[in-house]
Amino acid sequence: MKYIDKLRNSGLRPTKQRLQICEVLFDTEKTFHFTINDLEKKIKKQVSNKISLATIYNTVHAFEKKGYLKQIPINSNQTYFDTNISDHHHFYDLKDEKLIDLEHSDVGPINILKKIDGKKIKSVEVLVKLED
Amino acid sequence: MKYIDKLRNSGLRPTKQRLQICEVLFDTEKTFHFTINDLEKKIKKQVSNKISLATIYNTVHAFEKKGYLKQIPINSNQTYFDTNISDHHHFYDLKDEKLIDLEHSDVGPINILKKIDGKKIKSVEVLVKLED
DNA sequence: TGCTAGTTTATAATGATTCTAAAAAGGTGT
DNA sequence: ACACCTTTTTAGAATCATTATAAACTAGCA
Numbered sequence: 301m302k303y304i305d306k307l308r309n310s311g312l313r314p315t316k317q318r319l320q321i322c323e324v325l326f327d328t329e330k331t332f333h334f335t336i337n338d339l340e341k342k343i344k345k346q347v348s349n350k351i352s353l354a355t356i357y358n359t360v361h362a363f364e365k366k367g368y369l370k371q372i373p374i375n376s377n378q379t380y381f382d383t384n385i386s387d388h389h390h391f392y393d394l395k396d397e398k399l400i401d402l403e404h405s406d407v408g409p410i411n412i413l414k415k416i417d418g419k420k421i422k423s424v425e426v427l428v429k430l431e432d
Numbered sequence: 433m434k435y436i437d438k439l440r441n442s443g444l445r446p447t448k449q450r451l452q453i454c455e456v457l458f459d460t461e462k463t464f465h466f467t468i469n470d471l472e473k474k475i476k477k478q479v480s481n482k483i484s485l486a487t488i489y490n491t492v493h494a495f496e497k498k499g500y501l502k503q504i505p506i507n508s509n510q511t512y513f514d515t516n517i518s519d520h521h522h523f524y525d526l527k528d529e530k531l532i533d534l535e536h537s538d539v540g541p542i543n544i545l546k547k548i549d550g551k552k553i554k555s556v557e558v559l560v561k562l563e564d
Numbered sequence: 565t566g567c568t569a570g571t572t573t574a575t576a577a578t579g580a581t582t583c584t585a586a587a588a589a590g591g592t593g594t
Numbered sequence: 595a596c597a598c599c600t601t602t603t604t605a606g607a608a609t610c611a612t613t614a615t616a617a618a619c620t621a622g623c624a
Contacts, residue, residue: 313621315571336611340589352573365449373559375505378611391548392614402546412560416523416532419562426558427505428544430551445590447602479569484604489581509612510580 310366320347321359325369331384333372333399336360340379372399373425388427402428435525441463441500452479457501463516465504465531471513504531505557521558534560 303322307314324331334342336356343351355401363369372380374392380399389407391400410424435454439446456474466474468488469523475483484542495501506524512531521539523532542556 313570314619317572350573354574354613355572357572359449371507373505373507375503375511391546391551393548393551393564394554400548402544406544406546408543408545409540410542411559412534412538413540414523414534416525416562419523419525419564422526422561422563424558424560426542426556428556429554430548431554432551445601447590449603482604484584487603490602494608 306368310364310368312362316317316349317351317355318347318359320362321356321363325363325383328383331401333382335378335380337378353407353412373428374399374427389428391428391430393430394432395430402426438500442496444494444505447484448481449487450491450494452481453488457515458496460515462470463514463533465514467510467512469510500552504559506559508542521560523560523562525562527562527564534558 301319303326304314305318306313307318308324312318319342321339324339330339331354336353340353340356343356363380364371370379370382370385372382372390374380374390376397382399384401386404388404389402391399391402393400407426410426412421412424433446433451435451435458436446439453442448453471453475456471456478468485472485472488475488491549493503496503496513499517502514502517504514504522506512506522508529514531518532518536520536521534523534524530525532528538539558542558544553544556
């Protein structure tokens with residue numbers, strides 16, 4: 301099974317709950333954005349047994365740490381995650397409160413000219429806010 | 433008084449509390465980043481009378497709406513604000529949890545190639561995460 | 565099978581932010 | 595200065611996402 305290996309290879313035990321969450325997150329044609337609340341609802345629909353909220357939080361954080369999910373920097377009372385872990389950016393529609401992917405190629409190259417001694421760049425994230 | 437006019441001109445009554453918060457926020461040589469918690473402490477130090485936490489929240493939101501403050505999009509449990517309202521971006525030092533200004537000239541021009549029908553771009557914000 | 569560390573779980577705790585509704589203060593006209 | 599009305603301030607309660615707790619469970623391995 302693909303997810304069993306994926307989890308084992310990153311040092312996470314392939315528990316029933318984690319495998320089921322993998323299916324909800326990664327067995328999809330398209331990648332998507334979600335909050336914990338969104339994910340909880342999706343799990344309720346797609347998974348027969350109950351998975352506790354604490355486990356959902358634990359799992360999402362574990363996956364994020366391992367690089368299977370990305371957090372999206374945005375000012376909202378809830379944290380947004382993305383199953384699209386490729387290097388890309390986002391539109392944020394202020395009215396609909398919805399995120400839209402911006403492919404890397406939709407944004408010209410970004411060149412950070414300033415350097416900070418002893419630090420290196422981990423990521424560059426662009427958020428483009430949209431209004432009507 | 434400069435702040436009285438500033439507030440009046442934007443339709444905000446120049447109350448004692450708002451004027452005192454203006455002094456804490458804008459009577460500084462350099463601009464700075466802050467959370468509500470940071471600002472509360474600064475006010476306690478610099479202002480003799482007490483200003484309630486609710487007023488601090490109300491005032492910061494009012495100032496943000498009027499464009500005197502900017503919210504910084506970042507994943508944190510607290511909301512960060514910036515007294516620097518010029519068009520600029522940020523480094524975020526993951527270890528020290530500190531924000532550092534990136535002048536607009538420190539980041540090459542950013543060209544958003546994708547368009548969304550009926551929407552226009554309100555802002556483009558870049559967050560550069562730093563690690564050791 | 566039995567052990568042990570890693571996981572899950574329900575629930576409580578935390579903490580930032582927002583709400584409430586009563587008191588206070590600003591602004592205008594008298 | 596006073597009355598009046600609206601806006602603002604305030605303390606405290608309420609909300610809500612997230613994290614902590616600690617007991618029960620489970621995967622992996624000898």
